[in-house]
Amino acid sequence: MTISIGNDHAGTDYKFAIIKHLESNGITIINQGTDATDSVDYPDFVHPVANDVEKNNAEFGILICGSANGVAMTANKHQGIRAGICWTKEITALTRQHNNANIICIPARFTALQQAIEMVDTFLNTKFEGGRHQNRVDKIPC
Template identity: 65%
Template sequence: MRISIGNDHAGPEYKKAIVAMLEAKGHQITNYGTDSFDAVDYPDLAHPVAQDVEEGKADFGIVICGSGNGIAMTVNKHQKVRAALCWMKEIAALARLHNDANVISIPARYTSIPQAVEMVETFLSTEFEGGRHQNRVNKIACQ
C-alpha cells in the first residue's frame, strides 16, 4: 500500500512510530512531515499529502498536528479527500466503514503514540461497508 504522511512540530515522534510500523508491514511511505519540534505551518505539510491522495499517488494519507483539527480542515479542502479526525480506534474504524475516509487525522496532544499506531492499523485494515453509506459518501463532495 502507498501511504503519504505529513505532520507538524507536534507529531515527529508519532510519525516515527507510525512509519516504523508501516514499513515493517511492507508499505511504501512518502514523508512530507517535519522531524523537528521547531514550529512549522501545518498546511505546508498537509497539502502534499492531500494531493497524493487526490491524484492517486497514495492509497491513504495520515496527517498529524496538535489537535488534529487544523490539519484535517486543510486536507479536506481537496475535492477527493475525506479526512477523519480520530482519537480512538473505534472512530478510525467507523470513519472507514461508514465514510470511506481516505485520510486519518491524529491529534498528537490528545492521544498517546501507542493509541495513534493502533488507530492507523485499524484505519488501514478496515474496508468501506458501502451499501446504504455509499449514497451519503457520494453527497459529501460539492460538485
C-alpha cells in the first residue's frame, strides 16, 4: 500500500511519527509535506497529496495541520477527493464506512499524537459499507 502524506508547520512532528509508524508496518510513503516548523502555506502541500490520490499514485492520503479545516477545504476542491476531518477513532471509522473518504485530515492542535496514529490505523483498516451510503456518495459531484 502507498500513502501520500502532507502537512504544514503545525503537523511536522505528527507527520514524522506517522511515517515511522506506517513504514514499520510495510507501507510505502510519499512525503509531500514540509519537514520544517517554519510557517508555510498549507495549500502548497495539500495539492500534491490530492493529486497523488486522484492519479492513483497512492491509495489514500493523510493531511495534517493545526485545525484540519484548511487542508480539508483545499483537498475537497479536487475531483474525486473526499477528505474528512477526524478527531476521534469513531469519527474516523464513520468517515470511511459512510463517506468513503480517501483522505484523512488530522487537527494536530486538537488531538494527541497517539490518538492521531490510532486514527490513521482506523482509517486505513476500515472499509466503505456501500449500500445506502453509496447512493449518497454518488450525489457528491466529481
